[in-house]
Each structure stands twice: as structure tokens, then as C-alpha cells.
Amino acid sequence: MDVKKIERIAKALGDPYRLKIIEAIKKNDGWMQCGCITDMLTIAQSTISHHLKQLVDADLLIAEKDGRNVRYIINKATFDEYTKFLTLFAN
């Protein structure tokens, strides 16, 4: 796991909307439709799309196309990796 990736993950986690998105997906058994996320938040659809892109670019979410919808899924592996990385500093 290189520095650039660590940085992308940390940055992606540092925005309140993106945190809300992750928390909602987690509560919804780890996956959620894009439209459902858009309904949940009060910001513009294009803004949400932008936030989702950042989460996908950081590998925190996986996007799966399903017809004209997109399913966003929590990528546990990346959370695990990042958590492990942070653990180094507390030991």
C-alpha cells in the first residue's frame, strides 16, 4: 500500500457527506443503489456523483452496474488495509 493510496483514502474519509454515504451503505447491509443515496441527501445529484467517484477512486466503494442503476458496495478489504496501516502508529 503506497503513500498515494493512503492519502487518497484518508482524504476520501474526510468529508461529512462521504462519511454519511459510507455509514448509510454500511447500515444497508453493505450495499446501496446510487438513486437511494441521492434521495437520502439534499445536495445536487452531480455533487453526489462526484463524492461517489472519490470513494470509488480510493477503493473504499465498489461500483456495480445493474441495468440503468448502479450499486455501490463497501470494499471491506480496503478498510481493513487502511485500519492495519493506522494500527502501526498506535503500537
Next chain:
Amino acid sequence: MDVKKIERIAKALGDPYRLKIIEAIKKNDGWMQCGCITDMLTIAQSTISHHLKQLVDADLLIAEKDGRNVRYIINKATFDEYTKFLTLFAN
């Protein structure tokens, strides 16, 4: 641990200089003099001071004054808290 604090931590961890600072302190047995950090990096002293402030504001580092020097110490408790928070998303 409220959302605002989580956000401050995540943001503080999302900068390459701040990561370098944390890593260097960790390697140095968990603490380091401010001057040593300044010597290590090639950016302006005021910029480093600003980065250190953000790390202290996020409770990731503790600042301890020692004469005219300042010792920065890794705050393991905060790393632990944050790591635990992130673990929720991977389980």
C-alpha cells in the same frame, strides 16, 4: 466520538507532509522535537507549524513544551479510537 472529530482526524491524516511527520515521530520512539521535524522537511518553518497544529487539533499528537523547544508525542488513544471507528465499516 462525534462526527466533527472523526472528520478532523481523517482530514489531518490526508496530507503527505503530515503523514511523513507522524511516521518520523513513530520511528523515533513516538516523540520528536519540533526543530528536528523542521530539519527533516524542506518546507517553510511556518508551514510545518501549521501542519503540526492540525495534528494537535485532531488530537493525533500531543505538544509538550520543554524550555524553548516543543516535544510532539503520538497520541495512541486517538489512533486507537479512530481505528476502532473504521473497523465498524469492515465488519
Next chain:
DNA sequence: AAAATAAATCGAAATTATTCGATTTATCGA
């Protein structure tokens, strides 16, 4: 007390992120 040193603060410039509305792309249903 004066000079020197370490670190913080201030104000401004440059860079990067966020946000929006409008448009585009892709897929589905009639």
C-alpha cells in the same frame, strides 16, 4: 539587559476541493 534561538501567528498568494446547473451517455419500457 541584550542577543540569540525555537516555535507560533499573521496576512497574502497560489492551489485544490466543493458545489451547482446544464448537458451527455447509457439503458429501459412503451
Next chain:
DNA sequence: TCGATAAATCGAATAATTTCGATTTATTTT
């Protein structure tokens, strides 16, 4: 095929962050 729907992309405006040099504050040394 045509219209409708879902999501991504684009370009521009606004907001936040990073960075610097200059100054200030606090402490130590001479």
C-alpha cells in the same frame, strides 16, 4: 424507435487549504 429515467461528465463559481515571508512571543544564554 422514441420518450423516460439513472447516473456521469463538463465548466464555472465559491470555499477551503496550503504555502510562504515577515513578524511576534517565549525562553535561554551571554
